[in-house]
Structures are given as structure tokens and as C-alpha cells.
Amino acid sequence: MPADAETDTGDVVSSSSGGPGGDGPPVADRDSVDDDGYVIGSGRSGIVRRIDHDDFDPVGTLVLIAIYMAIVGVMWVFMYFVEFLGGDLTVIG
Amino acid sequence: MEIHKYEKVWLAGALLLIVGLIATVSYGAVGAGIEMVGDEGGQVDPASLDEHPKFGEPGTYQTGEDEYDVYVIAQQFSFEPGTSEPIRVPADSTVTLHVTSADVIHGFEVVGTNANTMAVPGQVATITIEVDEPGEYGLLCNEYCGSAHHAMEGSLEVVPQSEWNESMVVN
Known part of the structure; x- marks a missing residue:
């Protein structure tokens, strides 16, 4: 077991950094790269689905932002037109 | 640069907020006649x-x-x-x-x-x-x-x- 661990560590160092203290781009483990490319950090899995730029559809984020905008808008209208302009003793001069 | 369609939506929304804030404050000053406290009161000892x-x-x-x-x-x-x-x-x-x-x-x-x-x-x-x-x-x-x-x-x-x-x- 100690021998295996040392061997693994040595492999990682030699394949990913290329030298002591080096911080260049990581080098892929050749075994995890197939013909379709690979995703850094994803181990041996390949690309499952390739989509175009506008096919990315974070509709949940859109809804969250829409709700947030609506809250900000309603609060602004309430704060300015109801609380401030509708308040007593408004300074007019 | 390609901008995602949703990103365009919330860029427009953010711009609308800014324009809306400025418009309402302008309305308050011009339409509702809200005044700020100025220095026209003068000075005293x-x-x-x-x-x-x-x-x-x-x-x-x-x-x-x-x-x-x-x-x-x-x-x-x-x-x-x-x-x-x-x-x-x-x-x-x-x-x-x-x-x-x-x-x-x-x-x-x-x-x-x-x-x-x-x-x-x-x-x-x-x-x-x-x-x-x-x-x-x-x-x-x-x-x-x-x-x-x-x-x-x-x-x-x-x-x-x-x-x-x-x-x-x-x-």
C-alpha cells in the first residue's frame, strides 16, 4: 500500500504541474480523454449533451430576477409616492 | 460579443430601474414641488x-x-x-x-x-x-x-x- 500511494502521487505531480512549483494549466489524464473532448475536473466522463449559446435556458434564474425586480419596483413606488409624497408636512420651499 | 437573450432582458430591466428612479425624483422636484433645504436662509453669528x-x-x-x-x-x-x-x-x-x-x-x-x-x-x-x-x-x-x-x-x-x-x- 505505501508503495502504491507513492507511485500515484508521483504520477499526479509529473502529469499535472510539469515541474516543482509550476502553476501552469493542468494536463489531462490521458485515460479520461475520449474523442469528444473532456471536462476539466469531471474525471472520465465525456460530454453528455452539447447545446448552443442561446439554448442555455436558466428559466428559474429569470423568474427569480423577475420577482426581485417586481419587489424592488413595488417597494420604490410605495416608498416614494405613498410614504414620501403622501407624507405630512412636505417641504415646499 | 454574443449576449444571451435572458441577459438582455435583465440588462434592460436594470436600465429601466435606473431611468425610473431618476424619473420619479425629477417628477418630485418638478411636478410635486418638493424642495431641498438650501442656503437662502443666510448666515448669523x-x-x-x-x-x-x-x-x-x-x-x-x-x-x-x-x-x-x-x-x-x-x-x-x-x-x-x-x-x-x-x-x-x-x-x-x-x-x-x-x-x-x-x-x-x-x-x-x-x-x-x-x-x-x-x-x-x-x-x-x-x-x-x-x-x-x-x-x-x-x-x-x-x-x-x-x-x-x-x-x-x-x-x-x-x-x-x-x-x-x-x-x-x-x-
Whole structure:
């Protein structure tokens, strides 16, 4: 077991950094790269689905932002037109 | 650069917010006539306020029909008038408050309303307000002015027209 661990560590160092203290781009483990490319950090899995730029559809984020905008808008209208302009003793001069 | 369609949506929304904020504040200034406190009140010598023609005898002065000037001195830790006796103005009138300080920077806030200004020694803050219904408002200092700042408060009394009398004005 100690021998295996040392061997693994040595492999990682030699394949990913290329030298002591080096911080260049990581080098892929050749075994995890197939013909379709690979995703850094994803181990041996390949690309499952390739989509175009506008096919990315974070509709949940859109809804969250829409709700947030609506809250900000309603609060602004309430704060300015109801609380401030509708308040007593408004300074007019 | 390719911008995602959703990103365009929230860029437009953010721009709309900015334009909306500026538009509403512009409306308040132009349409609703909200004024800021300026420097048109002029300057006074804070060390000799008692020699000032109005601050020498602070209180409510009648300047026209349903128009009143109120001179208020803020000092550690009271408003004069305001604290020992309330500021009295008649209902349904236009009131111009002239506020200055005799010592350090104070605040002059009619609690729960938009009438709010700093009281700066040497500078007269002038704010004009319209008072309608009779009632009583609180006054407080909202600028830290010393050890008893928290106790610096007073009241503004809007007196019904039927109860208003000459003894409530200085002039």
C-alpha cells in the first residue's frame, strides 16, 4: 500500500504541474480523454449533451430576477409616492 | 460579443430601474414641488443670536394672512421654542421654519414627516411647510450633539384656527 500511494502521487505531480512549483494549466489524464473532448475536473466522463449559446435556458434564474425586480419596483413606488409624497408636512420651499 | 437573450432582458430591466428612479425624483422636484433645504436662509453669528432681530426673540411671527415664520434655536439640549414650550402654529397655514444652532450641529426633525433639516451654527436653514389639520407633532434632534443628545426633543403644536390668538405670536 505505501508503495502504491507513492507511485500515484508521483504520477499526479509529473502529469499535472510539469515541474516543482509550476502553476501552469493542468494536463489531462490521458485515460479520461475520449474523442469528444473532456471536462476539466469531471474525471472520465465525456460530454453528455452539447447545446448552443442561446439554448442555455436558466428559466428559474429569470423568474427569480423577475420577482426581485417586481419587489424592488413595488417597494420604490410605495416608498416614494405613498410614504414620501403622501407624507405630512412636505417641504415646499 | 454574443449576449444571451435572458441577459438582455435583465440588462434592460436594470436600465429601466435606473431611468425610473431618476424619473420619479425629477417628477418630485418638478411636478410635486418638493424642495431641498438650501442656503437662502443666510448666515448669523451663533455667538450673538440674542442680538438678532428675530432669533433674539425666537418664536412664531405672522407675516401675512395664514402665513407664519417660526424662528427656532437649537442648542444643547433643547429647541427654543419647542422643548420648554411647544412651537405653536395655526392650522391651515403656510409656515416657514428658520432653524439655526447656537453651539454645535443639531438636527431638527418633525417626527414622522418630511420636515427635517440640519441646524448648523452660523447658518439658517429655511424650510416652508403647509400645515393642515390640528394636532401635535414631536420634534427631535437627529444629529449627535453631545451627552444628552438622546433627550433633546420637543413638540410642534398645530392649533385649531378657532383657538388661535395673538398671544401665540411674538409680533
